[in-house]
Amino acid sequence: MSTQTPTQTEESNETDAEAEVPSKGDERREEKRRRAAEERSRRQAEEAEKAAADEETVELKVFRYDPEVEGKQEPRFDTFHVPFTKGMTVLDALMYSRDTYDSSLTFRHSCRQAVCGSDAMFVNGGQKLACKTQISELEQPIRVEPLPHAEVRKDLVVDLEHFYDQMEAVEPYFQTNEYPDGELEEQRQTRENREKVKMSTRCIWCSACMSSCNIAAGDNEYLGPAAINKAYRFAMDEREGEDIKQKRLEIIEQEHGVWRCQTQFSCTEVCPKDIPLTEHIQELKREAVKNNLKFW
């Protein structure tokens, strides 16, 4: 499995130092952990029994890891049995597991409707948004893991800092040299041009594409599909003007830019918003070539 857990750093020294003189709080917490673990295994055993008697139960195997909790420092999988209801999504099943069996089960989620981009995970070996993945379409047991190629913080939560850095490396904001003269006057944009950039503007920064990309896995500096798509969104927007487009093409043409893409289409396949990422990258390559020829 490509899921990487961070190596222990100097932070562990601090924990060691504390461990030498256990405080009352530590003892209480230790006791709490023990009882919580007992309670968990009791409830899960009950559910497993129920599951055996009842077909309408979903079995989830969920990746667990916490760098500071004993018993979770070594990654493991926990099994949860969740009563199936029509229309249930992977996110619903995770929330049920958390609220019913183990409140320490940790994952990002917010809008529940595929627009906040918080809950991309690795479900049965593919990058999915948990909130728009129907349980009924998956083989059981359902294996739920954090996104590959990102450092795991805890359970299903990964560190997204690198992803955000790449997104912000392409000057991801609108730029133009001239605005209309009139007060309260908008810039004109043709419907065709708006249509051209429409799909690229739907990105929700879930990072599923980055996680699926072999090139990004091997080259940490590769901008990645989402950031290149962001550059595409502006480079193709006719409101920015030619000289800005020129600058944008230079950014995406850099060593770790568009030319790294080997058109494997994995990003396009996993994108929950159906953005044709690979096509956008290809189109930018063509634009870059055209642009370079122009200056010969």
Next chain:
Amino acid sequence: MHEHDVIVVGAGGAGLRAAIAAQEAGADVAIVSKLHPVRSHTGAAEGGINAALRDADSWEDHAYDTMKGSDYLGDAPAVEALCQESPEEVIQLEHWGMPFSREEDGRVSQRPFGGLSFPRTTYAGAETGHQMLHTMYEQVVKRGITVYDEWHVMELAVTDEDDPADRTCHGVVAYDIQSGEVSGFRAEDGVILATGGMGQVFDHTTNAVANTGDGVAMAYRAGVPMEDMEFIQFHPTTLPSTGVLISEGVRGEGGILYNEEGERFMFEHGYANNDGELASRDVVSRAELTEVNEGRGIEDEYVHLDMRHLGEERILDRLENILHLAEDFEGADGLTEPMPVKPGQHYAMGGIETNEFGETVIGGLYAAGECACASVHGANRLGGNALPELAVFGKRAGRHAAGEEMGEAEITTGKEGDWDPADYEFEVEVGEVGGRGSAAADGGAVATDPDGVLEAEVERAEARVEELLSREGRNHAEIRSTVQQTMTANVNVFREEGRLEETLGDLREARQAYKDVAVSDPSRTFNTDLIHTMETRNILDIAEALTMGALAREEFRGAHWRKEHQERKDENWLKHTLVSWNDGKPELWYKPTILEGENKTYEPKSRSY
């Protein structure tokens, strides 16, 4: 300890706009949010942004529509500010590159929306909020504004003078979700709350899981009144199984509502003989539930929203996102079948009491966006008026907090102007259980020394976290679920006295149970159990104030319907409901609505569509 001139809490539309404005006015500004900005729920807004952009339209007409929609509970200075400044904010967004839907001539498109006398709703497909949120965040990145993301703000650092009007705010205390560190954020010039909605007080809601009303509850415990909390908008078209929103844009483009018998009930049963499906949201929600209650609902639960006749081309052009939502979250194909819909909690008209600059009664404390109540929306918000509110009032609060001179406010805060005590006797005790004193009380202020108040608040927050992590007790999830269920059962679209009292009793028990709450995950790393537990306290405070207001307001106005009181009673009730925490003993009082505008007075008329 972190230090900035202005601290903005929350990174949705209002927070981002406030931060940009404060920075442009010269302040060193930072945003603190429990989510990364692009995860904020502004991104889920679908329909659009109202702005009087065209010659045939005017801000005066927009203001008239908004005031009528508010059922005359909006305050004219706030309503007029919204309508006057919305056009420049829309053009500003366009100049920042927001991909609005366009007309053939390349100008920004506008469409009809409920309760509007002119098609003035600008939009970007049915994903206007997503485009607006990302456009604003792009500007924050461009300007290099500091963002502390995944920091949960626990409390405000406010001094504890007896009179809230004498108190001052000096920063916030936040918990770093990634590391478990508690830290103070000192604000030299001001704190702006922009924490959004509170939909998690209810069970069936279009709001995100993160919308727990944190800012409202925090301000309340620090001494700022909650205003008009009983006014909750139930959106008429949400998917029955999940509460996912189906935009009013569907009806704006011509979508039709049918009951089980195939009747176009908005007309055939006389709910809105002129505007039909495009009547104001409260009117349509009540109509749908009346159909269901009278046995004409489908599966006794919902009605149908049909857009098939609009044709595939128009649907794909203007409403494509709706097809995806209906397919992914309800399994319905909007191109070939009607979509099931029912009312769901959508928006809080009430919130933190502010004036038209976003100032609260506490010095240096501001609020903007859905968490605030200026009041722009009064008893009912019009579709397309929330997004311009974020921009207009985010900008105003940001500038004011950064020290820009903006003149005298017309709206008063606190008990500064006319006010009346409420004489309503609640049958159930309300407020803090067992009084304050322990860290578990988790609210109010701790010191009058402006320099020491932040440190004291950090210490108390740290003790609170330690207590929740180390002790044994009940899990919050059950308590939260009890609150959500009783609120959805009894404080919904239709409200009656006995059941409201019943809910107040349920909330009392939930408060009692919360006293024993504990977090079973002992970790300091990404402990969402701890965050949710703290949020549940906020949900409790809000649910209680909301139910108090719903009981006390013995009339039917806008979104607030009472079985025993079937009329709007202008003689007694052209006034705002306020609830003050008073260190644990909630006090209900009223202040008059301001209907005098810049050039005219808005005379309450009967509200028919």
